[in-house]
Amino acid sequence: MSIPCRQAFSQEVLAQAKNDKNVVVLCTDSRGSVMLGDFAAELPEQFIEVGIAEQNCVGMAAGLANAGLKPFVAGPACFYSMRSAEQVKVDVAYSNSNVKVIGISGGVSYGALGTSHHSLQDIATMTAVPGLTVILPADAWQTKQMTAALTVHEGPVYVRMGRGAVPDLYGPEGESKLAPDFKIGEAIELMQGSDVAIFACGETVWHAWHAGKKLAAAGISASVVDLHTLMPLDEETILRVAAGCKAVVTVEEHSVNGGMGSLVASLLSEHNPKMIKKIALPNENIVTGSSPEVFRHYGITADNIAEQAELLLKKLG
Amino acid sequence: MSTTNYRRIATERRKELLNMIYEAKTGHTGGALSSTDILVALHYGIMNIKPSEPKWADRDRFVLSKGHSVEGYLCILADLGFFPKAELMTFSKYGSRLIGHPTNKVPGIEICSGALGHGLPAAVGMALGAKKSGRAYKTYVLMGDGELAEGSVWEGAMAAANYELDNLTAIIDRNGLQISGSTEDVMKLEQLKAKWEAFGWQVFEADGHDIEGLISLMKSFPQTNGKPHMIIANTTKGKGVSFMENVAKWHHGVPSDEQLAQALADLDKTEVGK
Numbered sequence: 001m002s003i004p005c006r007q008a009f010s011q012e013v014l015a016q017a018k019n020d021k022n023v024v025v026l027c028t029d030s031r032g033s034v035m036l037g038d039f040a041a042e043l044p045e046q047f048i049e050v051g052i053a054e055q056n057c058v059g060m061a062a063g064l065a066n067a068g069l070k071p072f073v074a075g076p077a078c079f080y081s082m083r084s085a086e087q088v089k090v091d092v093a094y095s096n097s098n099v100k101v102i103g104i105s106g107g108v109s110y111g112a113l114g115t116s117h118h119s120l121q122d123i124a125t126m127t128a129v130p131g132l133t134v135i136l137p138a139d140a141w142q143t144k145q146m147t148a149a150l151t152v153h154e155g156p157v158y159v160r161m162g163r164g165a166v167p168d169l170y171g172p173e174g175e176s177k178l179a180p181d182f183k184i185g186e187a188i189e190l191m192q193g194s195d196v197a198i199f200a201c202g203e204t205v206w207h208a209w210h211a212g213k214k215l216a217a218a219g220i221s222a223s224v225v226d227l228h229t230l231m232p233l234d235e236e237t238i239l240r241v242a243a244g245c246k247a248v249v250t251v252e253e254h255s256v257n258g259g260m261g262s263l264v265a266s267l268l269s270e271h272n273p274k275m276i277k278k279i280a281l282p283n284e285n286i287v288t289g290s291s292p293e294v295f296r297h298y299g300i301t302a303d304n305i306a307e308q309a310e311l312l313l314k315k316l317g
Numbered sequence: 318m319s320t321t322n323y324r325r326i327a328t329e330r331r332k333e334l335l336n337m338i339y340e341a342k343t344g345h346t347g348g349a350l351s352s353t354d355i356l357v358a359l360h361y362g363i364m365n366i367k368p369s370e371p372k373w374a375d376r377d378r379f380v381l382s383k384g385h386s387v388e389g390y391l392c393i394l395a396d397l398g399f400f401p402k403a404e405l406m407t408f409s410k411y412g413s414r415l416i417g418h419p420t421n422k423v424p425g426i427e428i429c430s431g432a433l434g435h436g437l438p439a440a441v442g443m444a445l446g447a448k449k450s451g452r453a454y455k456t457y458v459l460m461g462d463g464e465l466a467e468g469s470v471w472e473g474a475m476a477a478a479n480y481e482l483d484n485l486t487a488i489i490d491r492n493g494l495q496i497s498g499s500t501e502d503v504m505k506l507e508q509l510k511a512k513w514e515a516f517g518w519q520v521f522e523a524d525g526h527d528i529e530g531l532i533s534l535m536k537s538f539p540q541t542n543g544k545p546h547m548i549i550a551n552t553t554k555g556k557g558v559s560f561m562e563n564v565a566k567w568h569h570g571v572p573s574d575e576q577l578a579q580a581l582a583d584l585d586k587t588e589v590g591k
Contacts, residue, residue, distance in 0.1 A: 022450075024449065045449070048445070050476060051472075051475070051476070051479075053469075053472040053475075053476070055434075055438065055468075055469040055472060056438040056441070056469055056472035056473050056475075056476055057438075058438075059435055059437075059438025059439045059441070059442065059469065059473065060438050060439070060441050060442035060445065060473075060476065061442060062428060062439050062442060063428075063438070063439040063440060063441060063442020063443040063444070063445070063446060063456075064442040064443070064445060064446045064449070065442075066378065066427055066428060066439070066442070066443050066446065067442070067443055067445075067446020067447060067449070067450055067452070068374060068446065068450060069446050069449060069450065071442075086432050086435075087435060087438070087469075090429055090430070090431070090432050090435060091428060091429070091435055091438075091439055094420070094429045095420075095421055095428045095429040096421070097428070
């Protein structure tokens with residue numbers, strides 16, 4: 001049964017923290033929204049409530065890392081990626097602090113709560129901070145693997161995940177039946193094809209994978225790549241997969257400006273220019289609706305991804 | 318160590334930082350001079366540190382939150398042996414690791430600073446980290462007074478009291494001036510002592526140029542009363558150089574040949590610090 005990524009994170013960080021007393025979790029009155037209630041109850045000495053103060057929370061985490069602890073900061077991505085962006089830049093990344101900033105309920109997860117609660121700028125912001133690793137996991141299975149990897153990974157990391165339960169893509173119960181090892185910085189090739197390369201990240205990967213299947217049924221051969229790590233970017237895989245296809249489609253839950261599509265387009269334009277269709281959210285305040293409604297409104301769906309891929313291939317003749 | 322020695326140390330560091338700023342043709346001169354005696358008190362009289370082992374786990378921690386006063390701090394770290402003194406003359410020059418704000422690429426520096434309002438939260442984390450990991454080290458942070466307009470300072474202030482961090486000491490370099498003029502004209506800070514007390518801190522006022530006094534004050538701090546310590550250190554911006562004292566424009570002024578000669582002569586004539 002699928003669970004939200006934030007729940008998979010909370011379960012795994014609790015499991016890891018039971019075996020490593022240096023793992024501490026900080027939150028900003030966000031233990032409920034991060035689903036950290038069990039962690040706080042079971043490991044109160046490793047749980048630090050900071051109150052509604054993201055700047056202080058990230059700064060404190062850098063100080064705790066200096067003391068030899070392994071802090072995870074967890075709360076809404078919209079606040080951590082903007083309100084405390086300077087602490088992430090200076091105290092964490094510039095200072096090379098071993099801090100993991102876990103942004104939950106990211107993108108348009110908060111739907112009708114409005115632009116204040118959306119984080120559609122975080123890929124743009126965080127991938128331009130030197131020294132910061134940026135990860136968007138696709139589903140609960142991958143989130144669990146990523147969380148385990150992060151407890152042993154030394155260095156500054158920003159993670160964004162969503163709020164609602166998403167269909168399981170990976171693992172024995174997942175739709176793809178694929179269970180690839182999670183390695184920071186190594187993209188996952190879900191499908192290999194020769195007509196169109198589809199790059200996706202975060203919770204849009206599931207839609208991209210279904211688009212690949214639809215295209216296959218229509219006789220179009222698609223590569224589908226999960227770019228879970230956006231910094232450092234797996235340039236080798238992107239260039240190799242794109243080189244094997246005629247056109248490229250990117251899919252992400254982010255502003256069309258400065259997101260994963262921009263990173264891919266920029267890389268390809270320097271090495272091997274391809275026609276690209278970026279499927280993302282417009283740089284405007286988003287229509288009111290639940291997360292799935294917003295995705296449908298802006299075409300972050302398997303049907304639209306497949307349709308855009310076909311249109312692109314038609315344009316190329 | 319005798320009083321005279323601390324005074325001599327502070328005078329030598331002031332001369333070094335002026336020479337460094339002159340050589341680099343850039344620097345935050347006024348604030349570096351106002352904070353020298355506080356930094357000397359901490360690094361020569363209070364803190365338990367090992368220059369040969371900068372990452373020693375039980376070292377006392379220090380954060381220079383008013384990162385723009387880096388010059389005196391670098392001179393002190395070099396004098397203590399964290400890196401070669403000759404490197405000071407590379408300050409702000411092409412390719413140097415000694416730049417206009419602290420970076421932890423330099424041995425002895427814990428965390429990068431320069432963006433104001435960051436130091437106290439980081440120091441709160443370091444002090445809380447000591448408690449969590451059962452270490453006895455103490456944490457010190459030096460803030461500017463103009464910096465106190467940053468909201469994150471007060472987030473950190475609340476947190477330090479909340480976690481009962483009696484192993485944390487914050488010092489405010491209260492020179493009363495910031496770039497645009499008097500702190501009270503730019504953004505009123507008073508009643509400053511009452512504000513920190515209301516936030517749950519044990520607050521002391523002190524002469525920020527009385528090195529012996531600062532050392533004995535900090536040595537007297539109880540470590541078990543559950544309250545973080547604050548020293549409002551009253552200082553003079555540009556301290557020790559007659560034409561720089563209390564002149565806001567020396568916040569980041571660079572002395573000319575003649576001014577440097579006069580400044581060094583001033584410092585030789587009257588060793589500042591009591």
